Amino acid sequence: MKLFKGLFEDAPLATRREITPKLGFALTVLFAIVWLIPFLWMVVATLRPASEGINAMAELMPSVKPTLDNIGDAWEIGDFPRYFLNTTFICTGILLVQFVTITLAGFAFARLAFAGKTLIFYLFLMQLMLVPVLLIVPNLRLVAQLGLYDTLTGVMMPFFASAFGTFLMRQAFEAIPTELEDAALIDGAGLLQRIRHIYVPLSLPSFSAFAIISVTSHWNDFLWPLMVINSPDKRPLTVGLSVFTATAEGTQAWGTIAAGTLMVIAPLLITFLIFQKRFISSFVTSGIK
Amino acid sequence: MLFSRRLMLGLAMAGALAFPALAEGPTEIDLFFPVPVDGKLARDMGTLIKEFNETHPDIKATAVYTGSYDDTLIKTRAAIKAGKPPAAVIMSANFLLDMQIENELTNLDSLIAADGTTKEQFLGQFFPALQGNAVINRSVYGVPFHNSTPLLYINAEQAKEAGLDPNKPPQTWAELTDWAKKLTRREGDKVTRWGIAIPCAYDYCGWMMETLTMSNGGRYYNEEFGGEVYYDTPSMLGALTWWNDLVTKHKVHAPGATPGPAVSTSFISGNAAMMMLSTGSLTYVRDNAKFAYKVAFIPRNVRNAVPIGGASLIIPAGLEADKQKAAWTLIKWMTSPEKSAWWSRATGYFAPNMAAYKTPDMIDFLSKNPDAKTAVEQLDVAKPWFATYKTVPVRKTLEDEVMLVLNGKKQPKEALAAAQKAADELLKPYNAETSLKLP
Numbered sequence: 001m002k003l004f005k006g007l008f009e010d011a012p013l014a015t016r017r018e019i020t021p022k023l024g025f026a027l028t029v030l031f032a033i034v035w036l037i038p039f040l041w042m043v044v045a046t047l048r049p050a051s052e053g054i055n056a057m058a059e060l061m062p063s064v065k066p067t068l069d070n071i072g073d074a075w076e077i078g079d080f081p082r083y084f085l086n087t088t089f090i091c092t093g094i095l096l097v098q099f100v101t102i103t104l105a106g107f108a109f110a111r112l113a114f115a116g117k118t119l120i121f122y123l124f125l126m127q128l129m130l131v132p133v134l135l136i137v138p139n140l141r142l143v144a145q146l147g148l149y150d151t152l153t154g155v156m157m158p159f160f161a162s163a164f165g166t167f168l169m170r171q172a173f174e175a176i177p178t179e180l181e182d183a184a185l186i187d188g189a190g191l192l193q194r195i196r197h198i199y200v201p202l203s204l205p206s207f208s209a210f211a212i213i214s215v216t217s218h219w220n221d222f223l224w225p226l227m228v229i230n231s232p233d234k235r236p237l238t239v240g241l242s243v244f245t246a247t248a249e250g251t252q253a254w255g256t257i258a259a260g261t262l263m264v265i266a267p268l269l270i271t272f273l274i275f276q277k278r279f280i281s282s283f284v285t286s287g288i289k
Numbered sequence: 290m291l292f293s294r295r296l297m298l299g300l301a302m303a304g305a306l307a308f309p310a311l312a313e314g315p316t317e318i319d320l321f322f323p324v325p326v327d328g329k330l331a332r333d334m335g336t337l338i339k340e341f342n343e344t345h346p347d348i349k350a351t352a353v354y355t356g357s358y359d360d361t362l363i364k365t366r367a368a369i370k371a372g373k374p375p376a377a378v379i380m381s382a383n384f385l386l387d388m389q390i391e392n393e394l395t396n397l398d399s400l401i402a403a404d405g406t407t408k409e410q411f412l413g414q415f416f417p418a419l420q421g422n423a424v425i426n427r428s429v430y431g432v433p434f435h436n437s438t439p440l441l442y443i444n445a446e447q448a449k450e451a452g453l454d455p456n457k458p459p460q461t462w463a464e465l466t467d468w469a470k471k472l473t474r475r476e477g478d479k480v481t482r483w484g485i486a487i488p489c490a491y492d493y494c495g496w497m498m499e500t501l502t503m504s505n506g507g508r509y510y511n512e513e514f515g516g517e518v519y520y521d522t523p524s525m526l527g528a529l530t531w532w533n534d535l536v537t538k539h540k541v542h543a544p545g546a547t548p549g550p551a552v553s554t555s556f557i558s559g560n561a562a563m564m565m566l567s568t569g570s571l572t573y574v575r576d577n578a579k580f581a582y583k584v585a586f587i588p589r590n591v592r593n594a595v596p597i598g599g600a601s602l603i604i605p606a607g608l609e610a611d612k613q614k615a616a617w618t619l620i621k622w623m624t625s626p627e628k629s630a631w632w633s634r635a636t637g638y639f640a641p642n643m644a645a646y647k648t649p650d651m652i653d654f655l656s657k658n659p660d661a662k663t664a665v666e667q668l669d670v671a672k673p674w675f676a677t678y679k680t681v682p683v684r685k686t687l688e689d690e691v692m693l694v695l696n697g698k699k700q701p702k703e704a705l706a707a708a709q710k711a712a713d714e715l716l717k718p719y720n721a722e723t724s725l726k727l728p
Contacts, residue, residue: 077332136363137370144371226360227367230319230353230375242356254554 045258046070070259077256080263082233083240088267090155090225090236091215097160098214099207105161106169107195111181121170127163133223140227150230159218165210172206173199205281212279219268237264315349316615318376321368322352323361323600333635341622348615350376358384358492358600359681365605369393374605376616379434381492382422382601386515386676389425390719395604397429400617414624415641416665421512421673423601431601432624433641435632437567438595438664438671439500441465441588442574445581447472447482447562458585462504462531465563465588469541472562484541486561487532490548494691495684497565499596499675501528506591515678516720520687521709527590529701533694546692567598568664571637575658584663586670593670599638639664678719686711 040060047066074080108114109121139158140149148154176199184194200207222238229235241260272279322334338352355361358381365378366388380388388394401411408429412420415433423431445455451471459465469484487497499509507524511517519525535542543561553570555561557577565587574582587595602620604613622628630645632638634654639661645651646665655661677683690704699707 137367140367140371144373149371149373223360223363226356227364231351232353235354239354 042258042262045255046262048255070255071263073256074260074263078240078260079233080237080240083235083237084267086152086234087219087236087238090152091218093152094156094159094218095211095214097156098162098165098210101161102165102169102210103195103200105166106173107199109166109170110173124163124166128167136224136227139224143228149228150234151228152234154228155225155236158224162214165214168206168210169203172203176202208278216268315347316611317349317351318612318615318619319351319353320619321355321361321365321375321378323355323358323379323381333632337623337628337632341619345618345622348618350615350619362681366393369605369607372607374607376604376608376612377619378603378605379600380431380603382419382431382433382436382597382599383674383676384680385422385431385601385603386425387678387680388603389430390515390678393606394430395606395608395613397432397604397617400613401429414643416643416668418597418668418671419641422597422676431603432620434600434602434624434629435569435636435638436597436599436641437569437638438597438667439497439565439587440568440571440663440667441585442556442564442566443583443585444556444559444562445583447559447580448583451562455581455583458583459588460586461588462590466535466539466541469535469563470539473541480540480543482559483543483555483561484563485535486547486552486555486564487535487542488549488552488566489546489688489691489695491685491688493549494546494688495675496596496598498525498528498687498691500565500587501532503594503596503672504528504587504589504592505531509596509675510677512673514724515676516716516724518677518683518687518709518712518716520712521705524591526701526705529691529694529705531590533701536695537697544695544697546695569599569636569638571661571664572635573637575637575660582660584660586663586667595667595671597671597674633661637661639668677716679715683712683715686715
């Protein structure tokens with residue numbers, strides 16, 4: 001209710017009687033509720049005993065006798081601790097290499113002069129328009145030739161360079177005044193030192209925005225890991241989860257699926273809740289809204 | 290992991306020096322498998338493979354889960370192209386022709402001959418209806434593993450309540466329409482219970498269209514040749530019009546394209562009194578239905594006929610001889626009467642190996658669950674599953690249009706003409722190489 005007070009009583013005098021902020025607020029609350037319903041359903045379905053039957057499954061009202069059986073079932077079907085470990089390893093591995101590559105590539109496109117710079121940059125951007133599915137066979141062939149078939153490195157490799165990240169860092173670096181770099185140059189700083197001490201610290205919001213996008217997209221990637229990984233102990237969460245959600249000829253155990261899904265998204269959700277403020281501010285300052 | 294593997298390798302090398310005879314470890318093979326039914330079966334598959342490894346010390350098979358039937362095809366193809374073919378795959382039975390055209394399959398004839406049996410003897414183990422999807426140009430390319438036919442599931446209690454006799458299920462489309470009308474419940478304009486539900490999602494939709502077209506006297510595709518589909522024909526038009534009429538004219542079928550799991554869910558929850566679904570869902574229905582139910586043949590308009598569904602075991606092309614041999618051992622073991630029967634009881638698919646029905650466990654099971662017999666009885670009128678060059682995209686041209694019809698955005702006639710045109714376009718290169726290539 002503090003929220004409403006802020007809108008009506010504590011609001012600055014000029015806006016206290018205006019309709020637009022109130023309308024905006026109402027819409028935001030509405031969207032938040034719409035967004036929350038499937039999430040709530042997932043939590044409710046996870047805790048609902050299977051004995052209440054499928055009829056009850058569609059209800060949003062929580063069961064009077066909640067149970068942890070579904071979580072236990074999901075936990076037993078999938079080797080979740082290992083899936084978590086694999087997914088975490090894949091996401092952080094990709095991100096760390098990406099940080100290096102996008103910083104250097106972004107800097108090159110922002111500050112260095114070389115022949116064909118614009119053309120190469122456009123070629124980079126064109127990569128954004130390719131559907132990843134198109135590259136499955138050539139990528140997989142390459143991964144196999146390098147001896148990385150059925151390895152986590154094989155899953156990570158195609159994403160070590162990121163066209164989007166390069167573009168983002170180029171924009172961020174271009175916004176930094178060259179005078180700062182010139183000053184460092186006079187002090188005798190080498191190229192890598194200038195990147196390390198001037199460009200990187202001043203672009204941290206862009207880095208964190210990119211990190212969020214990179215981690216969430218690789219956390220959720222399904223098809224590519226499915227192609228590369230054969231060994232059950234190397235499955236990431238998405239592939240592990242789909243073992244009991246993908247069905248062709250019939251049937252689904254909704255409670256178990258909800259429990260599995262909850263476990264898969266929980267780490268991302270918790271991270272978001274903890275770093276909420278920082279996430280949002282990084283998007284605002286990096287210009288992605 | 291890497292370390293331990295290296296350690297193992299080191300030990301193996303040391304062993305090789307000391308005892309050359311013991312040096313050869315088990316042949317390691319991968320089996321790709323999709324999970325077409327309840328996900329707990331992934332665990333059952335693990336049990337099956339574990340038992341195989343325990344009884345065959347010279348082979349170490351790993352069961353690799355590969356998504357839906359369509360995903361499994363993508364993964365298998367990508368693995369073959371990357372030079373890492375799996376040793377064996379449980380492949381949707383209708384993908385075999387397309388894979389054979391693309392030279393992605395091992396011809397099993399020589400493996401069968403090496404066992405000292407003839408093709409006829411080998412195929413004779415399986416129901417004759419399954420051979421159409423396993424034999425291409427008189428060579429064996431697949432071994433039937435778990436198969437299905439569509440069935441009509443009826444909520445017996447709701448039928449009785451509506452004054453219908455569940456022991457005399459509808460046999461014609463006219464009777465089925467009549468049943469569906471009587472079983473639909475309305476409160477004003479709102480429907481509280483649908484008379485019938487038929488699934489339409491990728492993969493399922495094409496199969497249901499084939500089912501309806503066949504019961505309407507028609508064919509979906511040229512069973513002898515992979516370059517022709519018969520979308521724009523009277524038999525298919527009649528089938529799609531009837532399906533559409535259930536939605537728009539009789540209002541006994543929910544509008545929109547409903548995926549399989551939603552259909553089984555609404556049947557189990559009593560929101561749909563009848564459904565057409567695979568026998569592969571039978572175990573799920575048996576375990577979850579809190580009411581008496583009946584399964585029956587798919588009703589006919591012109592004749593009784595259904596397509597085969599399910600999957601066969603295949604060996605991809607390009608494997609080393611020892612892996613091929615190990616895969617063949619695995620395939621023969623998995624399709625043996627006992628294993629086939631065990632898997633059938635776990636899933637609801639019928640066992641393709643006829644001898645499976647003579648095992649004591651199966652006789653006992655059938656006496657307790659007579660509903661499991663229906664799909665087997667229906668095999669007498671079963672025909673091969675739709676298979677062409679580029680099966681999946683050709684199937685999707687039809688499915689996209691059928692979904693438009695069920696969503697009320699197109700009329701059956703124009704939808705089928707559009708589907709035919711799109712499919713012909715996809716089949717063009719193959720026809721140019723085969724039927725249109727003149728000497």
